[in-house]
Amino acid sequence: MYRSTLQYVPAILEWARANIEKVQHYSLIAYRAIPLAGGWEYTVNGRRVEPSFIPNTTTDPNEISITTREMYDILAWHFTAFQASAY
Numbered sequence: 001m002y003r004s005t006l007q008y009v010p011a012i013l014e015w016a017r018a019n020i021e022k023v024q025h026y027s028l029i030a031y032r033a034i035p036l037a038g039g040w041e042y043t044v045n046g047r048r049v050e051p052s053f054i055p056n057t058t059t060d061p062n063e064i065s066i067t068t069r070e071m072y073d074i075l076a077w078h079f080t081a082f083q084a085s086a087y
Helices: 003-018 068-078
Strands: 042-044 048-050
Touching: 003 068
Parallel strands: none
Antiparallel strands: 042 048
16 A cells, blocks of 8 residues: 555455455555655665666655554544454
C-alpha cells in the first residue's frame, strides 16, 4: 500500500469481512521503493548503479514513508474491535 491508498484500506477490509467465504487471508504490506529524489547516489560493491534500471523506484518519498503504526491506527479507528495478529 502507498500513503495515497491508505484511505481505501477500511473499505477493502470491510469487503474482505463481507466475503469471508472467499477471503482466506488479509495482509497489509507497505510498499517499499528506492527514492529517486533528493540527490542520492546508489552503489553496489563500490560501483555506481543507475537507479532507472532498478525496479520499484519512486519520485515521491512521501508515498513510501508509511509505517505499520499508521496502518494499524486507521483500521483501529474504523473498526474498534480490531486487533493485529502479527507484525
